[in-house]
Amino acid sequence: MTKNARYILEIINESKSHLTAEQIYLLLKEKNRTIAQATVYNNLSCLYQQGLIRKISVEGQPDRYDNVIRHDHLICRKCGKISDITLKDLTAILQSQISVPILSYDLKINYICNTCLEQERTDHHENTKKSF
Amino acid sequence: MTKNARYILEIINESKSHLTAEQIYLLLKEKNRTIAQATVYNNLSCLYQQGLIRKISVEGQPDRYDNVIRHDHLICRKCGKISDITLKDLTAILQSQISVPILSYDLKINYICNTCLEQERTDHHENTKKSF
DNA sequence: ATTAGAATTAGAATAATTCTAAAAATTAAT
């Protein structure tokens, strides 16, 4: 594993958020390492193929990268916000229903986050007022 | 709902595969409807927001669209192939662990498909041979 | 030190999607 790959893996493992390739690139530049975007992409692909990181793709957003410690994601259907949540491991339940070996699974749970719920409530209220 | 939206929804609901926006556009053209790509994208966004279709994003691939009948997906980690699989509904199990209401969930199970397994076996064999 | 192979680079190229502003179609009001 190259130095850059190690740095990138470290950033992903230490981050609490779900970074995009772009964000990782910027973080590396901040830490005054000179690195090209292509290198970030290269290494991310590499790390992903080796199963050292995972990719989470939320529609309308660039791919995001995450550590491989088992956890699931809550996705707000309004604003696209991603939050971590650790639910009971489902591997056994799933594997019992599938004959081929499961490598891993990605579970995204769609909901509406509090901010958007609040927003919705306010909007609705305003509409109601307007219609009088 | 506009005529185009209806057509697009129909195509998605009737398709057994997981179509991209591009593929939907081409299908519509085949059925000699004149339609612009932008219209396909517009309507897909619309249908998605209304919860009438779902989007499945597999890394390295353009977004794909699917019907909302509950089912899960098997994703081959080597070639990216997507297959449908209907596993036991997990909503109750998940909801019991989450306080906010779940709208829906997307479950992608990573595995290696038969073709890729075969491929791997062959490659390995060749490597072995070569190394002599 | 020399060299082969791998990693990195900057920038071009590509692919998917969104934006824009005008045109066409649909709907509602007269």
Next chain:
DNA sequence: ATTAATTTTTAGAATTATTCTAATTCTAAT
């Protein structure tokens, strides 16, 4: 039916994310 208002569609430009390319730099073994 005619006009006006609104919605949908359109073609093409613009943007964004990502990959490709070919040259350069680094690394590690001789």
